[in-house]
Amino acid sequence: MEAIIEPVATFFGGAWPLVWSLLKIIGIIAPLFLCVAYLTLAERKVIGYMQVRIGPNRVGPRGLLQPIADGVKLLLKEIIVPSGANKGLFIVGPVLALGPALAAWAVVPFSDGWVIGNVDAGLLFLLAVTSIEVYGVIIAGWASNSKYAFLGGVRAAAQMVSYEIAMGFALVCVLMISSSLNLSDIVAAQGKGQGADLGLGFLSWNWLPLFPMFIVYLISGIAETNRAPFDVVEGESEIVAGHMVEYSGMAFALFFLGEYANMILVSALTSILFLGGWLSPVSFLPDSFIWLAIKIAFILFLFLWFRATFPRFRYDHIMRLGWKVFIPLTLFWVVVVAVWIMSPLSLWK
Amino acid sequence: MDFQSVVFYFFSTVMVLASLRVITARNPVHAALFLVLAFFSAGGIWMLLHAEFLAIALVMVYVGAVMVLFLFVVMMLDINLERIRQGFWSYLPVGALIGVLMVIEMVMVLGGRYFGLDAMPKPAEVEQGYSNTKELGRLLYTEYVYPFELASIVLLVAMVAAVALTLRKRKNVKIIDPAVQVAVKRDDRVRIVSMRAEKE
Numbered sequence: 001m002e003a004i005i006e007p008v009a010t011f012f013g014g015a016w017p018l019v020w021s022l023l024k025i026i027g028i029i030a031p032l033f034l035c036v037a038y039l040t041l042a043e044r045k046v047i048g049y050m051q052v053r054i055g056p057n058r059v060g061p062r063g064l065l066q067p068i069a070d071g072v073k074l075l076l077k078e079i080i081v082p083s084g085a086n087k088g089l090f091i092v093g094p095v096l097a098l099g100p101a102l103a104a105w106a107v108v109p110f111s112d113g114w115v116i117g118n119v120d121a122g123l124l125f126l127l128a129v130t131s132i133e134v135y136g137v138i139i140a141g142w143a144s145n146s147k148y149a150f151l152g153g154v155r156a157a158a159q160m161v162s163y164e165i166a167m168g169f170a171l172v173c174v175l176m177i178s179s180s181l182n183l184s185d186i187v188a189a190q191g192k193g194q195g196a197d198l199g200l201g202f203l204s205w206n207w208l209p210l211f212p213m214f215i216v217y218l219i220s221g222i223a224e225t226n227r228a229p230f231d232v233v234e235g236e237s238e239i240v241a242g243h244m245v246e247y248s249g250m251a252f253a254l255f256f257l258g259e260y261a262n263m264i265l266v267s268a269l270t271s272i273l274f275l276g277g278w279l280s281p282v283s284f285l286p287d288s289f290i291w292l293a294i295k296i297a298f299i300l301f302l303f304l305w306f307r308a309t310f311p312r313f314r315y316d317h318i319m320r321l322g323w324k325v326f327i328p329l330t331l332f333w334v335v336v337v338a339v340w341i342m343s344p345l346s347l348w349k
Numbered sequence: 350m351d352f353q354s355v356v357f358y359f360f361s362t363v364m365v366l367a368s369l370r371v372i373t374a375r376n377p378v379h380a381a382l383f384l385v386l387a388f389f390s391a392g393g394i395w396m397l398l399h400a401e402f403l404a405i406a407l408v409m410v411y412v413g414a415v416m417v418l419f420l421f422v423v424m425m426l427d428i429n430l431e432r433i434r435q436g437f438w439s440y441l442p443v444g445a446l447i448g449v450l451m452v453i454e455m456v457m458v459l460g461g462r463y464f465g466l467d468a469m470p471k472p473a474e475v476e477q478g479y480s481n482t483k484e485l486g487r488l489l490y491t492e493y494v495y496p497f498e499l500a501s502i503v504l505l506v507a508m509v510a511a512v513a514l515t516l517r518k519r520k521n522v523k524i525i526d527p528a529v530q531v532a533v534k535r536d537d538r539v540r541i542v543s544m545r546a547e548k549e
Contacts, residue, residue: 086378089382119401120401120481120482121402121405121480121481121482124401124405124406124409124482127405127413128405128406128408128409128412128413131408131409131412131413131414132408132412134413134417135385135417138420138421138424139382142378142420142424150424154421154424157417157421161414161417181482
């Protein structure tokens with residue numbers, strides 16, 4: 001590896017750190033977009049089989065080229081800017097919806113040392129970046145100059161802001177027991193414990209001692225990405241497509257990409273924070289990136305499974321669950337974990 | 350000029366221009382969004398000072414929460430520039446007075462003997478493995494724990510007061526307790542009656 005990089009590095013000279021970072025970014029974004037494309041196909045296939053139908057099977061062998069066909073179709077469509085829309089912000093909206101979903105990957109570790117920015121405050125950075133996502137929705141809703149888009153935007157923003165709090169408190173529990181904000185350290189901390197000593201690593205991952213927080217984080221993650229059963233944002237039966245109703249072509253596709261990139265991000269974070277990241281569940285198999293991929297795929301499957309299973313929540317129930325159930329529960333659990341750490345029964349010495 | 354200065358001047362320029370646009374933009378929504386940009390640039394400058402916790406907290410709290418609520422309110426407004434312009438000249442003396450006072454205060458603080466470049470020592474070079482977040486947490490929860498807790502109590506009181514002020518009981522709401530709703534049995538809703546078939 002060094003032998004290949006060395007001559008290239010000397011060729012670029014002083015600009016090499018910049019080029020190297022760019023290469024790393026492309027190395028993450030390109031596979032990510034491929035995953036997003038095939039996640040849409042997987043979603044249609046999985047839900048199809050759950051509803052005893054076949055799903056897309058016309059474009060390419062077994063429908064495998066369907067996402068490409070969809071992408072080309074969206075690229076070739078005209079972007080219509082509604083009259084009276086705020087043109088600049090109308091374009092900025094979808095960009096802001098996708099941008100944070102990609103920027104957050106800067107601190108996500110894929111394996112030991114495989115991370116673009118191994119920063120100390122990685123978890124804080126993630127919280128900050130994901131809290132910006134809501135701007136894409138609000139701006140798109142307002143700039144469209146349409147009642148439906150605006151109502152959809154307000155609804156979506158209220159929902160995202162509410163569940164962010166519960167998510168934040170769940171993360172506070174995680175960083176209390178791992179006493180670090182660095183995502184790589186959080187994963188490393190899950191590799192130690194009584195379960196790991198027995199050779200059953202998966203028992204010392206955070207999901208077991210923090211089981212209620214794991215569930216809260218998973219559900220809040222679904223609500224945060226506006227996926228079913230929390231998809232009142234684009235609920236077809238009541239508000240058409242919410243904040244995206246005026247968007248067409250590639251501008252709509254950006255929202256779509258953002259939503260799926262966010263799903264993958266939330267799954268990756270759940271795997272890293274609660275399911276031990278790249279750690280192997282049993283000690284006789286080596287730790288590797290493959291474990292992280294399996295965990296992410298499993299949680300993405302849960303997303304699709306929930307969509308096929310649960311009916312849509314009513315909006316007041318969504319708010320009630322966020323504010324009156326999750327926030328008190330997480331607040332209480334923060335105190336419980338704090339007492340637990342200081343007690344002789346602590347698992348994290 | 351080294352790389353850090355370039356970054357510093359970039360952030361400062363963006364921040365000053367964005368702040369100017371906050372007060373000159375005609376559309377309140379644009380003004381709010383420029384304020385977001387100014388917060389971002391301020392976060393960038395703090396990051397340059399190795400204050401990563403403060404920088405990220407600024408983005409998280411102000412950009413992620415406060416400005417979202419600001420935008421909510423501003424977007425609901427009926428933007429009528431004529432009405433907003435009204436009374437500009439009557440407010441000008443008060444505004445100008447406050448502005449001048451602030452400038453004098455800033456000159457006194459920044460130009461005085463206490464904060465001059467010769468009075469304040471250069472911050473110590475950070476060593477490897479220094480975590481601003483950890484240092485801040487340690488100081489906040491040991492040395493400044495009482496002020497910190499006092500501040501939290503004040504915030505809590507403000508929060509309770511805000512909720513109490515907006516809380517009003519409405520009589521005609523048709524709210525349903527979800528627990529009751531979930532616990533419903535078939536027999537509560539459906540009654541099966543036997544009746545003879547009706548023939549024409």
